[in-house]
Amino acid sequence: xxxxxxxxxxxxxxxxxxxxxxxxxxxxxxxxxxxxxxxxxxxxxxxxxxxxxxxxxxxxxxxxxxxxxxxxxxxxxxxxxxxxxxxxxxxxxxxxxxxxxxxxxxxxxxxxxxxxxxxxxxxxxxxxxxxxxxxxxxxxxxxxxxxxxxxxxxxxxxxxxxxxxxxxxxxxxxxxxxxxxxxxxxxxxxxxxxxxxxxxxxxxxxxxxxxxxxxxxxxxxxxxxxxxxxxxxxxxxxxxxxxxxxxxxxxxxxxxxxxx
Amino acid sequence: xxxxxxxxxxxxxxxxxxxxxxxxxxxxxxxxxxxxxxxxxxxxxxxxxxxxxxxxxxxxxxxxxxxxxxxxxxxxxxxxxxxxxxxxxxxxxxxxxxxxxxxxxxxxxxxxxxxxxxxxxxxxxxxxxxxxxxxxxxxxxxxxxxxxxxxxxxxxxxxxxxxxxxxxxxxxxxxxxxxxxxxxxxxxxxxxxxxxxxxxxxxxxxxxxxxxxxxxxxxxxxxxxxxxxxxxxxxxxxxxxxxxxxxxxxxxxxxxxxxxxxxxxxxxxxxxxxxxxxxxxxxxxxxxxxxxxxx
Numbered sequence: 001x002x003x004x005x006x007x008x009x010x011x012x013x014x015x016x017x018x019x020x021x022x023x024x025x026x027x028x029x030x031x032x033x034x035x036x037x038x039x040x041x042x043x044x045x046x047x048x049x050x051x052x053x054x055x056x057x058x059x060x061x062x063x064x065x066x067x068x069x070x071x072x073x074x075x076x077x078x079x080x081x082x083x084x085x086x087x088x089x090x091x092x093x094x095x096x097x098x099x100x101x102x103x104x105x106x107x108x109x110x111x112x113x114x115x116x117x118x119x120x121x122x123x124x125x126x127x128x129x130x131x132x133x134x135x136x137x138x139x140x141x142x143x144x145x146x147x148x149x150x151x152x153x154x155x156x157x158x159x160x161x162x163x164x165x166x167x168x169x170x171x172x173x174x175x176x177x178x179x180x181x182x183x184x185x186x187x188x189x190x191x192x193x194x195x196x197x198x199x200x201x202x203x204x205x206x207x208x209x210x211x212x213x214x215x216x217x218x219x220x221x222x223x224x225x226x227x228x229x230x231x232x233x234x235x236x237x238x239x240x241x242x243x244x245x246x247x248x249x250x251x252x253x254x255x256x257x258x259x260x
Numbered sequence: 261x262x263x264x265x266x267x268x269x270x271x272x273x274x275x276x277x278x279x280x281x282x283x284x285x286x287x288x289x290x291x292x293x294x295x296x297x298x299x300x301x302x303x304x305x306x307x308x309x310x311x312x313x314x315x316x317x318x319x320x321x322x323x324x325x326x327x328x329x330x331x332x333x334x335x336x337x338x339x340x341x342x343x344x345x346x347x348x349x350x351x352x353x354x355x356x357x358x359x360x361x362x363x364x365x366x367x368x369x370x371x372x373x374x375x376x377x378x379x380x381x382x383x384x385x386x387x388x389x390x391x392x393x394x395x396x397x398x399x400x401x402x403x404x405x406x407x408x409x410x411x412x413x414x415x416x417x418x419x420x421x422x423x424x425x426x427x428x429x430x431x432x433x434x435x436x437x438x439x440x441x442x443x444x445x446x447x448x449x450x451x452x453x454x455x456x457x458x459x460x461x462x463x464x465x466x467x468x469x470x471x472x473x474x475x476x477x478x479x480x481x482x483x484x485x486x487x488x489x490x491x492x493x494x495x496x497x498x499x500x501x502x503x504x505x506x507x508x509x510x511x512x513x514x515x516x517x518x519x520x521x522x523x524x525x526x527x528x529x530x531x532x533x534x535x536x537x538x539x540x541x542x543x544x545x546x547x548x549x550x551x552x553x554x555x
Contacts, residue, residue, distance in 0.1 A: 097425060118413050
């Protein structure tokens, strides 16, 4: 489904601050894989998602989605295949626009946008039905601006928006990190059920090691722009936080990661 | 005192097109577009030159609008493709247009006496021109307002609004925000140039200096309109722009009646905008003022 071949991204090349965020990075993602990605700060997690989403262009290497070379595609073109949920709830929605307008824009992700009316009666009826799934009462607030919602509501809405036009690959960039623990757990449950229900190919970056082990069928640990650990299936299920720390504690001197 | 009402209405509705254009860039796109001071006289220059040379007024006005569209698009290209700061991009275009406008007109001023304009038919009627002209500008302003309202609720219109609201989000949903910005600026300056073309024909001449202070006057109109009519939706925002433009012209006419010198007009308007923008800061409130993207 998604192939990264020897991707390299160097920031500040040729200066003292030179940083190899991704170093000859290769990864083969199978259809319906749900991969959790961990690693200390600066390991290259966000750069990896940015490279896949087309937000940054890699210096070297190849990115292939479903057999098509998309290495040089800009972010707005990658939107055809990829959907992304960001860490901050404010980043995934347009706060001054209404709930139904946000849903409409998401439904048209990667499609041609013309001069047809946006939120039609048909769409509104459908959005009402879909919003009931969230059980947040948003179905009665279609015309309210998204800025009025709480962080958790907004992040749940963003998740729902990604499923309106199913992506080939879903990228989750620490999407529960900015929420309080209880809301984070609810949003994570919602994520899990949506990914399973739609068999979405998903890459989820997280700082929370319990989350990384609990969800998904595969876990990848990054270190200095390379894959340090790649486990899946039974091997992943048997893995514990303690084991990871025992083995990789030296490279994972990241407090946020260990405290989780 | 009552006789200032017709002139305020006429001017307010005519300049409402400028306020609508500025609302589209400053408010919807969050792009502080300063092209307006150049694209307004551009509309006047193109229309006046063509009419002077014998072209019919409708064609001349349409060509003036096209010129405004191109000017706006160029500012958008400067800002997005050449990565020039959005304020500077507008200032550059405004400066370039000053020379362009002089080239188009061939001199600083073109009188349209004894030339057929859009208003000639009205002037031939056996009545005062005041009311028909006010109705004409009311219809034009209402049409432009409605067209913007409808456009901003279409699929592409939503993308354009999101470009000003959350650029990264709408890019990740597949919209080329550079194109949206360029198109939005083109659309805004089309309306501004239309205002220039109509006002030149209404007053019977085009002058290279007629655009000076246009942005500040437009901003003052929007601020007044928003104070009177809270712009919670697009439909309300465009209404506020039109309403504000009329009220602003009324205040100006009143000020002149009470002894304000015409030469002090721009200072008065400028101070009005400064005060309006300063109030939230002085009150210490974190109210949203003008949101500016890419500054």
